[in-house]
Amino acid sequence: MTAARWVAAATFGVALSVTLRAGDAPQQPAAQPPVIEGHGGPPAPGTQTATPAPRPGQGQAQGRFPAQQRPKGDPDVIQRGRGIFAGACGPCPGADARGGQLGGPNLLRSQLALSDKAGEALFPVIKNGRPGTTMPPSPLPDADINAVIAFVHDLQSKIGGQGNPPPGEEVELNILVGNAKAGAGYFAARCASCHSATGDLAGLATRVPEPKALQNLWVSGGRTVARGGGARQTGAPRAVTTATVTLPSGQTATGTLLRLDDFLVTIALPDGSQRTFRRAGDTPKVDVTDPLTGHRALLTVLTDADMHNVTAYLVTLK
């Protein structure tokens, strides 16, 4: 493995591990893509988290667990093993080793296969079978058995973070199951007070051609994407929250809301400068205008059917 890949693997591993539990993620604001597959789930929008320093080494060069730390096998042998496995073993554990039609176990998570280092556990089982189970002795030559083991080890090395299975064949998944006409009706009733198919959303589906991305965009109002830095997608105007601060003197200041907690409020004024005001209860008065208020309210009432219908309608806005 090259040094570059080595570091990349380590970075990826740590990034995944840190999103394992939501509260486990550090909370410094930083760019983060909108799609998060962490165990802990995505942090709330706006708390997008920083990836901590990579952790090279520690066996991380080839992954975090022993099945990912075995020496890399010969690609030709692995390829040969793949074919032999599919033919000789496929019906039982399945060609992808995740369990087959004949009820064989998922080999990728099997204790025997995971703990095997270099065939010492797997070879005798393949060669001699497992008495008392459906696993028969294999007539394969030893070299073929070793190729099969190399293939299984290679598959296991591709188990992703959080037990994700190795990438399999691409499956075409169609998220467009909604009724566009019903979606147009919903849009007219719920969305048209702010948005227009011939105005701000004209050509939306051309700008965002991928239906899933479009669905994520319109449901979130674009903010999760917009706040991700470079990952910002076109298709919706950037939603900016503003605040007006009214001092006891009656003096007011209005600007982009940058920070708000129980103790301070910071806004950016039109000239780019920032102003921070100390808060004590309701003083000064802070009026927040969030253009996504409607989207937030929608979250609590939006049904999956309505969501799919609206998406089916929006993809027609070419």
Place this chain on the structure above:
Amino acid sequence: MSPRPLALTLAFVALPVAAAAQGPAAPASAPASAPAPSLEPRRLVQPLGDDWPTYSGDYTGKRFSPLTQVDRASVKHLTLAWTARLTAGAGAAGRARFGGGSPVIVGGTGPEGLPAVPANVKGTPLMVNGTLYVTTPDNAWALDARDGREFWHYFWRTQGSTPIANRGVGIWKDYLYFVTPDNFFVSLDAKTGKERWNKVHADFTQQYFSTMAPIVVDDHLLLGTGNDIDSPGYIQSFDPLTGDVKWRFYTVPMKEGDPGLDTWPSLQSAKYGGGHPWLPGVYDPETRLYIFGTGNPIPAYTAGRGEGDNLYTCSLVAVHVDTGKMAWAFQTSPHDMHDWDSAQTPILFEGMVKGKMRKLVSTAARNGYFFTLDRVTGEHLVTSKFGGDANWAREVAKDGSVRRNPDKDPTVPGAITNPTSGGTINWEPPAYNPQTGLFYVTERNGFSIYYLTDPDPRGSMGLGGKEEVSVGSTGNFLTAIDPTTGSIKWRRPYPSASGFGSGGGGGGLLTTAGNLVFAGDAGGNFVAYDAETGAPLWHSRIGNVSNAAISYMLDGRQHILVAAGDTLYAFALYE
């Protein structure tokens, strides 16, 4: 002051400074040694007092300090006493700033010379006999609780694994215990930090990884597993002297005849069904029951587990501490499909339910629901929703469990669901204050679209097979619940500029007899809230709080100790 003592004082001051300038290779004094904790297990049965000797303070999980020096009137004078920045790894960088310490003690079998995971305190420090014991993944420290000075630092060279967090140490007499990400269970001499022994408590090849703070009950050291691939969860009792296993309790059926097997499609499925007890549980000395929560079933988001309840995942489970045999179990979310584990540390308390004083246990689960049971019998008493916008449930069943709406499982075209997979609450400990009778918990209201990406009828593996997109939030809160009824008494929002509910309550909670609740807000403030009303009374912006604060009394001064990442902050009153 006469000149002579002054000169003496200066001489003492000058010595360590000169030594520190020479670098850590020349320690200022003889090898550091912490005071002996001499923590007899029977002390842990007593209510929490001046110290903080186990994960939740005491066995009840309340995180209620009886100390009153800091109260609603005096808290405005709370000020910084000291800070200590922790530097993980075998190197000594950063320590000289704080007066150095002994050389780092190194254990473990992993490769040498590699950078460590940066320190991030996401566990509970213990304070016994004037010494603090703090951990981060692969690292343990003993610090002087008066000023944060380091007594010793132990570093474990790991073989790999998933270093998300370490929740802290357990102490038995003069010995410390903590787990490593690669599943070793290390015992240290609490005075010197020297390793006594290490044992394997879970199989690294099966991709277990370890985070839990060991819980000491008499001569039992209790430890639970963590894992994301398809492995069974269990807790074990170890002998604190030898590290030998006394018993092991699996949270899922492992053989024919095991209870709950009929809630899985097959034994094979059950044995690979997850249910990890990630976090420390609580203990009732009267019944000798150890009560803990279990994790989600696996595969987490996809088909592959039939339609059964998948016992005993997502459950509150009580086992006899002497035998490891289950006394009762209550499943909070049968057949979870969103990785919403119920591993949260529950809380034991007494309360009036339907006109009768009862011995109770409550838990606020990741799925947004709150539960109260009779802790002796396991009888269900209360189910309520504390995650205001949780939308995944079809009904609360007669038995009090919450039945899911299968339409909200991940689907190919996407299901919009609250909470996010991170949950309404996650690992962050809640707290209970017997003076207010309120159960405090962090409440998050995030929405995600969950897409099924692996429609294979065999199901996926681990947490695979779905894509989750966060699409917004209706707010995060510090929420106070009456646990005898489940009704919400108040919710204090954690404001944020995004208005989307971002952060707040991140590390967990502490409550005190001064009628305060301490929490981190979304703006990086460490805040003292009025325990009766939720009004903020004091704050200090130390950065995002990463653990639940603790409180201890030392030299007549009440300390409030909290962590933000790699730095500990101790606050106290100066009269």
